[in-house]
């Protein structure tokens with residue numbers, strides 16, 4: 001999911017960028033250099049701010065309690081507030097702060113007031129009781145630069161007619177149950193291709209980068225569901241296609257911290273160039289979308305209506321633009337396509353990577369999962385989506401992975417009017433974050449929370465569909481993720497296939513206990529060091 005906050009290391013990186021990140025995850029140098037003018041500005045205004053800070057903080061209600069004031073929170077510096085206290089993993093810093101300041105606390109991020117929610121009870125109050133008021137999101141600079149905030153289902157408020165139209169459109173096309181079944185063949189084909197790629201690595205005895213391989217599969221599932229073509233390639237040595245790179249770069253740009261978000265009056269300076277970069281990427285992507293649209297329109301014109309038999313989403317969307325000329329323009333259509341690529345690829349692949357990382361660290365759990373799958377599927381078969389309900393341990397693994405490693409660690413929301421939560425006042429436009437990561441690791445919610453223990457979901461009836469607030473990796477309420485079913489289907493069948501067809505080992509004598517599990521916060525919560533595993537073919541299965 002595309003949420004930006006403080007990050008230095010976003011999403012799926014191109015080869016060059018990934019190498020750069022691996023050498024220095026702690027602080028992105030481009031961030032420091034990008035912020036140099038900003039730091040100069042800060043010094044200039046520091047004394048002035050010291051003078052006025054006291055008054056401002058009192059007015060903002062810091063440290064107060066009860067009706068009419070913001071929740072308590074850590075003291076910050078004048079002007080910048082708590083920005084520099086959050087570090088490169090804000091979800092972790094915020095979880096630590098919440099131990100002192102409680103399950104609802106406030107911070108100052110430059111000029112922005114933020115409220116962070118870190119318990120299931122308060123999350124329920126925000127996302128269920130006050131769902132309607134809290135169904136907007138704070139718009140960041142790169143998003144604003146490309147007018148995405150006026151068109152995107154992710155970014156516009158649920159009170160807008162366009163949002164309702166877009167959600168209905170997704171629910172009736174891409175995510176409609178009959179369509180999800182219809183594009184099952186696409187998912188199966190892409191999983192098959194992934195297995196054949198893994199098999200090549202297996203035959204060469206080489207390690208495969210799990211996230212990268214899963215990312216290409218997830219990307220091509222979306223591109224085929226939308227346009228009936230592959231838009232990413234497994235050829236890791238070839239610079240992959242322009243379109244795929246532009247999506248990846250856009251995710252990086254929008255995942256970076258941005259001075260203009262914390263000091264709106266500086267945004268016109270575009271100090272880090274992120275507005276410009278985002279615009280370049282989106283222009284490129286929209287050009288490609290336009291080519292697809294033109295080609296499809298031409299094909300439709302040259303065919304008799306009864307011959308038009310395409311099954312992808314582009315046809316359904318083009319029909320909608322013709323039937324609802326005022327409500328749904330070609331521009332709206334392109335923004336929707338963009339949302340689906342950005343929201344639906346990296347989330348899936350990073351969950352796959354974390355699941356495999358947890359399993360390789362817990363070999364007995366990997367063996368248990370493999371035994372379950374191999375027993376249910378039998379010898380020399382292919383895992384089908386219809387097999388998944390008979391694989392409870394595999395499903396528990398997916399949930400446990402999402403508990404410990406939610407791709408959207410901080411879910412951003414914004415109240416459209418003043419709202420009272422847990423007795424505190426959140427003024428209109430406060431930046432609200434639900435710290436899903438902290439809830440998933442809270443010892444008052446979960447027994448032995450730091451242990452990867454899928455069994456907990458076999459013993460306890462708890463789901464990820466936004467009703468159990470202890471586990472809300474897909475969010476909850478009206479802005480909840482619409483891709484949940486598609487995502488669970490894709491991840492389950494891909495993971496089951498990887499475990500069914502291959503055994504796995506670490507490369508170069510790395511022992512499971514030494515796997516680096518550190519995180520890189522970005523648009524999604526990534527594994528900072530890519531997980532590379534060597535696949536080994538099961539001797540009992542034929543190698544066909």
Ligand code: HEM
Nearest residue numbers: 001153154343344347408473474475476479480481483487
């Ligand atoms: C592991 C996979 C995924 C996770 C964990 C995930 C998580 C999330 C979360 C936390 C939100 C925000 C919910 C809220 O505000 O309450 C969200 C929104 C969204 N997701 Fe996902 N997502 C995943 C996969 C997908 C896929 C595959 C798609 C589409 C192909 C998708 C499309 C969207 C869209 C369009 C929204 C915006 C909804 C709105 O604001 O109205 N997601 N997702």
